[in-house]
Amino acid sequence: MNAKDNTKKKNPLYHVSSDGKDVESVDGVLELLIKKLGLDPVIAMLEGVLNFLSEQVKSYAMFSAIKDLYDQLLEKLMNLYARVRPLLEFVS
Secondary structure, eight states: OOHHHHHSOSSOEEEEETTTTEEEEESSHHHHHHHHTTOHHHHHHHHHHHHHHHHTOOSHHHHHHHHHHHHHHHHHHHHHHHHHHHHHHHHO
């Protein structure tokens, strides 16, 4: 087996939208769920907020406060993922 075969996806996932008119490939189950649930705008907004907060770091105190916010957000996302993970086994 060569390297080209290793990078090829065995079972590609696709997201179908607009009454079956639009089909797009997704990289994983998480991306499939984001697209299926229409969370793209939420993810874009969250990225914007995180980028804005990162730009505000001017001192160690601000860095520490923003790091605490990131840690809290990451903890909540990991808890959510832990709840959803058993369901993902059925999809993949």
